[in-house]
Amino acid sequence: MxxxxxxxxxxxxxxxxxxxxxxxxxxxxxxxxxxxxxxxxxxxxxxxxxxxxxxxxxxxxxxxxxxxxxxxxxxxxxxxxxxxxxxxxxxxxxxxxxxxxxxxxxxxxxxxxxxxxxxxxxxxxxxxxxxxxxxxxxxxxxxxxxxxxxxxxxxxxxxxxxxxxxxxxxxxxxxxxxxxxxxxxxxxxxxxxxxxxxxxxxxxxAHPKSSESILDAFLLYCQSNPTYEEALKKYPSKIFEAELNGTIEIKNAKVYTV
Missing domain, CATH: 3.40.50.450 (Rossmann fold)
Incomplete structure (x- = not known):
């Protein structure tokens, strides 16, 4: 659209x-x-x-x-x-x-x-x-x-x-x-x-590892440990960046903050 x-x-x-x-x-x-x-x-x-x-x-x-x-x-x-x-x-x-x-x-x-x-x-x-x-x-x-x-x-x-x-x-x-x-x-x-x-x-x-560009709202959301699919749908660009920067990690198809 x-x-x-x-x-x-x-x-x-x-x-x-x-x-x-x-x-x-x-x-x-x-x-x-x-x-x-x-x-x-x-x-x-x-x-x-x-x-x-x-x-x-x-x-x-x-x-x-x-x-x-x-x-x-x-x-x-x-x-x-x-x-x-x-x-x-x-x-x-x-x-x-x-x-x-x-x-x-x-x-x-x-x-x-x-x-x-x-x-x-x-x-x-x-x-x-x-x-x-x-x-x-x-x-x-x-x-x-x-x-x-x-x-x-x-x-x-x-x-x-x-x-x-x-x-x-x-x-x-x-x-x-x-x-x-x-x-x-x-x-x-x-x-x-x-x-x-x-x-x-x-x-x-390069962004620092703390990933200042990731919005606080995104990190707070990840602290609720959503599924990877849910997080990808809600924050499609931020989740890739955060994973690359080591701000989050994926375990058993769920998202966790580091």
Missing amino acids: IEQIRFHISELEAMKHYPSVLFYKGNTDLLYKKKVAIVGSRKPNQYARELTHKLSMKLSQVGICIVSGGALGVDAIAHKAAGAHNTIMVAATGLDKRYPSINKNIIADIEKSGLVLSQFQEGTPSQKYNFPLRNEVVVALGDVLVVTYADFNSGTMHSVEYALKMGKEVYVLAHRIGESEATNDLLLQGKAKAIYDLDAFVAKF
Whole structure:
């Protein structure tokens, strides 16, 4: 079901113009988590594909939500590696469409257990001028922007421009000379920082083991020792995060606080 967001999202204040309307499908609890935006080329090389997957997965495993635009290439890899339950996709069409169609299954999964956002009315097709608007929302939602592969004059570099204007840190993968020339140029100009060690980067943003992001109401609920199925239905995103962080444990199909 397509619904309209009726509350203010503080991160979007960084945009040039706060969206006049936002529609969504899925779990809006993800908006309250730490978030990293990951973007890049629709045709990344194998090195970038592999590291995009590893980075997104590692960030998700420590409870950080991955934000991207649902496009081919880097976006789709980041969404899949994070897991549908822990990713936010920002669409460039109305939410009655799943674009690009080749990613329709990924998008459907995110709609069910993650979050899909759009500032476009139902029926809006993919149009050239929609993508910069989509990209600005992606960048605004992320605490930082990670670019894993990009060429000059690409939409990805427009995202970098948004991030720099918003005062957000930009991180890129270190590439060989002649590959991902746009991100290499960002490093040369001092506009981005290189990620040399994935684990060290993830550690900078990881939640502490006490999991401050888990709401007190959730922990109180878990103290009543609900079944795993009950807890999953009531708090679909929080239970995964809490289990990964060691805040709860599952025994005999029941939930216990640690």
